[in-house]
Amino acid sequence: MDLKIKDKVAFITGSSSGIGYATAKVLLNEGVKVYINGKDKKKLSESTEKLKESLPGSEVYGVHGDFLQENQVDELINKLPEIDILINNVGIYKSQSFFKTKIDDWMDPFQVNFMSGVRLSKHILPSMLSKNWGRIIFISSECAYLVPEDMIPYSVTKASMHALSKGLANLTKGSGVTVNTIVPGSTLSEGAEDFLTSLSEKDNIPVEEVKKRFFENVRTSSLINRFANMNEVATTIAYLSSPLSSATNGSVIKVEGGSTSGLI
Numbered sequence: 664m665d666l667k668i669k670d671k672v673a674f675i676t677g678s679s680s681g682i683g684y685a686t687a688k689v690l691l692n693e694g695v696k697v698y699i700n701g702k703d704k705k706k707l708s709e710s711t712e713k714l715k716e717s718l719p720g721s722e723v724y725g726v727h728g729d730f731l732q733e734n735q736v737d738e739l740i741n742k743l744p745e746i747d748i749l750i751n752n753v754g755i756y757k758s759q760s761f762f763k764t765k766i767d768d769w770m771d772p773f774q775v776n777f778m779s780g781v782r783l784s785k786h787i788l789p790s791m792l793s794k795n796w797g798r799i800i801f802i803s804s805e806c807a808y809l810v811p812e813d814m815i816p817y818s819v820t821k822a823s824m825h826a827l828s829k830g831l832a833n834l835t836k837g838s839g840v841t842v843n844t845i846v847p848g849s850t851l852s853e854g855a856e857d858f859l860t861s862l863s864e865k866d867n868i869p870v871e872e873v874k875k876r877f878f879e880n881v882r883t884s885s886l887i888n889r890f891a892n893m894n895e896v897a898t899t900i901a902y903l904s905s906p907l908s909s910a911t912n913g914s915v916i917k918v919e920g921g922s923t924s925g926l927i
């Protein structure tokens with residue numbers, strides 16, 4: 664499908680693996696110039712090379728920066744060219760009891776999941792508005808709705824992101840810029856695979872059984888009753904990145920397999 668985004672310039676946070684990496688692949692296939700990011704320099708450069716090799720002729724660049732480190736975020740912002748498509752994808756989480764959370768357990772996910780989007784949007788949105796075209800996409804989570812009791816700080820960062828996204832969309836009134844939020848459900852990224860493997864090792868049960876039990880006992884509201892694959896999320900992100908989605912602004916698009924109940 665031609666998404667009509669050839670030669671646009673995209674920046675995807677947290678994209679040296681996982682959903683962000685899968686999105687980079689889809690955008691590169693559409694002829695977009697893509698800047699990927701990660702905090703591990705070696706992994707970032709390997710992922711950049713892997714994308715170049717798998718898609719010869721594609722323009723992909725690595726921009727290092729850990730969103731937990733303010734000075735690194737400043738450096739990263741200074742290195743970015745003019746961006747047409749900003750995908751605020753980076754996200755961290757921890758499974759822990761609310762009663763054991765420390766201040767940092769709240770501040771770290773806020774810094775990475777939420778403030779990264781604030782800082783980048785503040786820098787990039789003005790140029791999008793002045794050229795009258797741009798896309799900002801926030802990657803939320805089904806946890807914004809389900810709020811698992813062991814992931815309250817993570818869920819709060821994602822729910823806050825919805826208000827931020829809506830507020831920024833309000834600033835685009837009458838322009839060709841859109842700001843939207845995508846809500847993935849449980850998706851088999853490398854990060855999710857690592858989490859499931861740690862549960863499998865902790866409880867001494869095969870990882871395939873952990874996945875099955877997750878939908879039997881935890882994510883019982885899922886309608887697809889399985890993990891999504893990364894491409895299922897990446898293609899929706901790519902669609903919202905394109906002019907084909909030009910009448911969608913200030914919206915929340917779910918790719919959560921029906922796990923969140925209710926009509927909205």
Ligand SMILES: NC(=O)c1ccc[n+]([C@@H]2O[C@H](COP(=O)([O-])OP(=O)(O)OC[C@H]3O[C@@H](n4cnc5c(N)ncnc54)[C@H](OP(=O)(O)O)[C@@H]3O)[C@@H](O)[C@H]2O)c1
Pocket residue numbers: 676677678679680681682683700701702703704706707728729730731752753754755775802803804805806846847848849850851852853854855
């Ligand atoms: N997977 C799911 O089930 C799921 C469900 C709902 C929502 N989401 C959301 O979707 C987004 C992507 O999730 P994912 O599962 O693809 O994540 P992931 O596999 O954990 O993503 C890893 C990527 O994020 C980078 N990263 C992590 N911490 C970083 C930091 N402080 N600064 C810069 N980069 C950092 C990693 O780079 P390094 O390796 O260098 O750290 C890597 O490129 C997140 O916002 C997540 O909350 C995921």
